[in-house]
Amino acid sequence: MQEIKFYNGENIPLELHKVRVVQKLHLVPIERRLEALYEGGFNTFRLSTKDVFLDMLTDSGTNAMSDNQVAAMMHADDAYAGSQSFVRLQKAVEDVLGKKYYLPVHQGRAAENILSVAYVKSGSLVPMNYHFTTAMAHITGNGGKIVELLYDEAYVINSSHPFKGNMNLEKLEEMIKLHEPKNVPFIRMEASTNLIGGQPFSVQNLRDVRAIADKYNIRLVLDASLLGENAYLVLQREEEFKGSTMGEVIKTMTDLADIVYFSARKLSSSRGGGICTNDMGIYKELEAFVPLYEGFLTYGGMSVREIEAMAVGLYETLDETIISQSPNFISYLVNALDSYGVPVIKPAGVLGVHIDAMQVCDHISQKEYPAGALAAALFLISGIRGMERGSISNQRDEYGNETYADMELVRLAMPRRVFTLSQVKYVEDRVTWLYDNRKLIGGLRFVYEPPVLRFFMGGLEPTSDWPQKLIAKFKEDFGESL
Numbered sequence: 001m002q003e004i005k006f007y008n009g010e011n012i013p014l015e016l017h018k019v020r021v022v023q024k025l026h027l028v029p030i031e032r033r034l035e036a037l038y039e040g041g042f043n044t045f046r047l048s049t050k051d052v053f054l055d056m057l058t059d060s061g062t063n064a065m066s067d068n069q070v071a072a073m074m075h076a077d078d079a080y081a082g083s084q085s086f087v088r089l090q091k092a093v094e095d096v097l098g099k100k101y102y103l104p105v106h107q108g109r110a111a112e113n114i115l116s117v118a119y120v121k122s123g124s125l126v127p128m129n130y131h132f133t134t135a136m137a138h139i140t141g142n143g144g145k146i147v148e149l150l151y152d153e154a155y156v157i158n159s160s161h162p163f164k165g166n167m168n169l170e171k172l173e174e175m176i177k178l179h180e181p182k183n184v185p186f187i188r189m190e191a192s193t194n195l196i197g198g199q200p201f202s203v204q205n206l207r208d209v210r211a212i213a214d215k216y217n218i219r220l221v222l223d224a225s226l227l228g229e230n231a232y233l234v235l236q237r238e239e240e241f242k243g244s245t246m247g248e249v250i251k252t253m254t255d256l257a258d259i260v261y262f263s264a265r266k267l268s269s270s271r272g273g274g275i276c277t278n279d280m281g282i283y284k285e286l287e288a289f290v291p292l293y294e295g296f297l298t299y300g301g302m303s304v305r306e307i308e309a310m311a312v313g314l315y316e317t318l319d320e321t322i323i324s325q326s327p328n329f330i331s332y333l334v335n336a337l338d339s340y341g342v343p344v345i346k347p348a349g350v351l352g353v354h355i356d357a358m359q360v361c362d363h364i365s366q367k368e369y370p371a372g373a374l375a376a377a378l379f380l381i382s383g384i385r386g387m388e389r390g391s392i393s394n395q396r397d398e399y400g401n402e403t404y405a406d407m408e409l410v411r412l413a414m415p416r417r418v419f420t421l422s423q424v425k426y427v428e429d430r431v432t433w434l435y436d437n438r439k440l441i442g443g444l445r446f447v448y449e450p451p452v453l454r455f456f457m458g459g460l461e462p463t464s465d466w467p468q469k470l471i472a473k474f475k476e477d478f479g480e481s482l
């Protein structure tokens with residue numbers, strides 16, 4: 001992509017789009033934000049957007065759509081079966097992802113459900129670079145286990161390793177030999193490992209995983225939900241691909257996988273999802289589950305309008321100026337926070353900025369959920385809604401014991417083309433204030449813990465009156481300011 005330099009030497013990400021539809025935001029007073037936290041069980045998933053100022057919970061279904069996506073929604077072809085909207089989407093999947101056979105599903109986890117029901121059984125082990133919450137829930141729900149195989153560098157917060165999402169090849173082969181290939185239904189590679197800081201893997205790593213999959217005759221499954229951004233970082237960081245196009249990198253990656261699945265909420269800034277392959281045998285193994293769980297094979301639980309937006313969004317994944325926007329804003333904020341001393345995952349990855357709550361809240365034990373506490377505290381003092389990606393997002397083991405997360409992170413998602421630079425500067429300002437006042441933050445405990453995916457609807461409470469103390473300090477420093 002062509003560089004745009006500023007005369008004054010400043011290095012800031014310049015927006016290569018203009019805003020044509022806007023949504024009014026509200027920054028409610030801190031007292032209301034405290035009430036909202038109590039109403040929502042100190043769980044940012046349970047906040048209402050009327051109380052949220054900057055919604056950095058996720059990029060899932062919240063990326064800004066393009067004018068062309070919205071326009072395409074208007075010529076959707078409403079039909080239960082054989083819709084022309086589906087034909088356009090099939091073509092987009094083939095053009096962009098290089099796969100001929102496409103099964104539509106209503107979102108990413110629906111693809112995980114189908115793959116797990118079809119291939120995972122009691123005793124199955126699924127190696128992966130790192131788990132995603134819903135992928136793990138479906139695999140374990142079908143009697144399997146996941147095995148995470150990253151290199152040690154992946155867990156280093158302050159690193160300069162360009163590909164922390166790489167699969168550990170030695171461990172992968174060791175694991176397959178130990179447990180026998182027949183117990184490994186597939187190898188799962190997640191583009192831009194969501195839970196450990198949106199870190200990419202290299203194309204070379206994927207090639208090496210493919211070679212191992214071939215050696216032991218195991219299917220290779222690519223979770224392509226964040227493939228666009230992973231491909232963008234390959235362009236930036238992998239020597240072989242300097243000067244390549246997004247399309248070339250994406251195809252090189254998808255060609256290596258037997259099955260590609262994705263959440264279109266992320267990949268194509270729309271809704272929906274899909275599973276695609278070039279193998280008719282695989283297609284047939286999965287086909288019957290679509291009408292059973294999702295809907296007829298030409299809509300898979302999606303509305304035709306979503307299907308149209310998805311087709312256009314897939315083509316837009318090839319446009320570097322669109323895909324680079326979020327990683328460039330993330331990189332800007334990571335650099336700003338890092339130079340202030342706030343511990344954030346480095347190098348900057350995709351999806352969002354990840355604050356290391358283990359360091360920021362080193363006075364809170366993992367038993368009291370430092371990342372959940374930090375996410376709640378940040379909302380309280382700023383109206384910024386981030387997401388806990390730590391032990392609350394983990395699931396208990398088969399005996400009901402807590403499993404503490406490898407990393408306690410607060411993720412501040414940067415959906416594509418949603419925030420302006422002054423809003424990002426506000427985030428920087430409030431995060432640095434909170435960092436300076438971090439010792440005022442206290443722990444949380446569960447008062448309601450759902451048995452599955454507890455982070456979504458779980459309810460917690462503070463273990464002391466720390467929120468009130470934080471408000472008192474906020475008032476001292478900011479007076480009547482919101």
Ligand SMILES: Cc1ncc(COP(=O)(O)O)c(C=O)c1O
Pocket residue numbers: 060107108109110132134135190194223225226262263264265266272273
């Ligand atoms: C890497 C990854 N895989 C799968 C999913 C699940 O997708 P969905 O939320 O559309 O069900 C997500 C969602 O965030 C994700 O980030």
